[in-house]
Each structure stands twice: as C-alpha cells, then as structure tokens.
Amino acid sequence: ARAGEVKGDRLLAMGLFELVFPSGLPDARWTQGFVLAQGTALLSASSAVASTALVERGANLPAWQSFFIYILLAAFYVPSHWRALARDHDRRARAEAFASGATSGEFDDDAPSSAVARSSFSASFRPWRKRQETPVTRSTARYAALALIDTQANYFIVKAFQYTSLTSVTLLDCAAIPFSMALSRAALGGAYLRRHVFGGSISVAGLALLVLTDAYVRGANDSGSNPALGDFMVLLAAFGYAASNVLQEAALLDGASTVEVLAHVGGFGTVFSGIQCIILERESLGRLHATAGVAGIAELVVFAVSLFAMYSLVPEVLRRCGAAAFNVGMLSSDVWAFIARVLFFGGFGDVRAVVAFFASFIIVSLGLVVFAAAGDPLPPERKNQSASSRYAELGEEEAIIADIEDRGGGGSK
Secondary structure (H helix, E strand, C coil), X not given: CHHHHHHHHHHHHHHHHHHHCCCCCCCHHHHHHHHHHHHHHHHHHHHHHHHHHHHHCCCCCHHHHHHHHHXXXXXXXXXXXXXXXXXXXXXXXHHHHHHHHHXXXXXXXXXXXXXXXXXXXXXXXXXXXXXXXXXXXHCHXXXXXXXXXXXXXXXXXXXXXXXXXXXXXXXXXXXXXXXXXXXXXXXXXXXXXXXXXXXXXXXXXXXXXXXXXXXXXXXXXXXXXXXXXXXXXXXXXXXXXXXXHHHHHHHHHCCCCHHHXXXXXHHHHHHHHHHHHHHHCCCCHHHHHHHHHHHHHHHHHHHHHHHHHHHHXXXXXXXXXXXXXXXXXXXXXXXXHHHHHHHHCCCCXXXXXXXXXXXXXXXXXXXXXXXXXXXXXXXXXXXXXXXXXXXXXXXXXXXXXXHHHXXXXXXXX
C-alpha cells in the first residue's frame, strides 16, 4: 500500500510538471535572465520610493532626475568603452602585422610589437569612429535614437504624476508588455505562444487587484488635474520603454557588449536630458534644497543610484530572456514598491489591503512562472547568433592573436 501511495504521488507530481512545463524546463540562460529581472524590479521599486518621497516634499524634477542617471552611466561606461575600443584597435594592428609578416615570410616574435609601434604613427586611435562593418543595429544613429526614446520615456512617466493618479500610472504602465511583444515580433522575429500571453495577463491581473483595492481602501479620488493628458503620457512612456528595450536587445543580439550599449545610452542620454533640463527646468534644481532640504537631496541620490544599478543589469536580462520577459518580470516592482510604501509611508491601514497584497503577490508570482515556463520566444537561429564567441567579428589572423593573448602568450601587458 505504501509503495502504491508513493507511485501515485510521483504520477501526480509528473502530471503537474507536464502541465506547467509542457515543453520541458526552459534553458538555464532564459531562467537566469528571468530571475535577474527580479533584481532589476527591486531596484526599480527603490527608485519609485525615492521619487514618491521627493514628490511628497514638493520637489518636481522629472528632467533633472533623468539627467543624473545618464550622467552616472556616461561617467562609468564611456571610459570603459573607449578602453575596450583601444584594446580592439591594438589587436587589429597586431593582426595586420601578423598577416604582413606571414605574407613576406619574415615574421618573427618581435614583428607584431614593432609593426604596432609603426602603425600607431599612421593610424591614430579615434574611439568615436565606427568600423564600416558595424551592423545597423549598433550604428551611432540607432544608439542616438535609443537614447532619445529612453530619455523621453523617463520624462513622461515622471511628469504624468502631475496630471493623473498613481493608480492610472501603475496600471497603464503595464502596456509596455504588449508593446514589447509586438515590437519584438516585428523587429526580432519573436514567436510568442498563448502561454506567454496567458502568463503576462495573469501577472497584470494580480497587479490590478493590488492597485485597485489600494485605491478603494484609501478612498483615493486624486484623479489629477488632467487625467486624459496624464494617461496619454503614461502610454507614451510605456511605448518608449518597450521600444528602448527592443532596440537594446537588437544591438546585443548583433554582438554589442553591455558596456557598448550603456556607454552610448549614457553619453547621448546626458546630452538629450541636459538640453531638456536647460529648456524646461533651468531653475528647479536650485530650489531643491529650499523645497525638500537635505533629505530631498539624499532621495534624489538614491533615485539616481538605484536606476544606474538597474540600467547596468538590464542588458544582461535582455540578452538572456528578451524585452517582453523583462517587462513581465518588472511587474513585481510595483509589489515591492507597495511593501516599501507600507513600511516607510504608513501601514496597510485596512485588513482588505493585507488580503489584497498577499493575493496579488501569489497571482503575480503565478503569472511569472507561467510566462517563464513558456520558454524563449526568440527563434533558435536568432538566439544562437547572440551566443557566438567574441571572435565573431575577427578575421583569421585577429582570432589567432586574440587566442594567443587569452592563453597568456601575447605581447606586453
């Protein structure tokens, strides 16, 4: 009898497994990306709490808040990207010296370094110049468009709070999920299954339960001064975030590194958001100390640092599981933000809010599991393209030089 019970339990477990994972477990890369998305969700929630605290202190700095994010990205990633380009330039010079020595039959161990020294006078390193074979997804114009879209999405989502309610912002921001699915399908060939749509819908329903219950319990009637305008801004921001994520994913799939993407986002973003600050909020930052005090400045720092860390993780998430999965995973950020609001801005206030929170947490988690179980929507050939080695863009001689360096047999270090 005991053996029969064990066998029955096993069959039940297998049945549940096949129900949740009909195509088997998703690959480790996809799962890692989806889990990493929860880290970005926590960082996003931290920035939301800091932004809420700033608004409650009377500070209204949507452009400046974005500007400081891009300043941090530019300060950290632009020098790193230029150093990487310099190393690549040196490697190519070594490869040319290798090819020249091999062709003439006079190649020796000292040839690469001497050739590099000679070539440095004739071909100076210019980090802003693109190689001719750079894919269009990694062109300067494409990165500029990506940064412009991203800066405006950040501006509109913060600005929308002036015109519409928190409830509307939170719910309408979920439109980034269908937008990213549609853009990913059109631009990257993503094939989303019904299980993807079902999982995303479950998570959105769980979040809606939390937000609407919270609004009802609090008796929120703060519809805002112009709800239609505010809601339109949220939808613009949602579309902007989806487009930004898909453009980043396309660049990553075509061989861009995380440093390359973030250097361009930070550099161009600093220019675009800086211009916006000068035009729209020239005197607002100077009034921050008088309006919000030292605590307000600290909250601005927390906001910028949290989003800097989140931006640093986003390319790794996109590389592993894509834009749509990232946006579905980010739904949990609103749950974490709700917890933070309860901890720092007052308790639940009502038993209904407690019940709604736990129900929402379970429903959102279930939706995330269903979406993750559906697997990677990208076609295998597109996914394999992104998994190619870093020698994909190197010629035969360049790859030999890089291989020698990796094994410690390169020139001076």
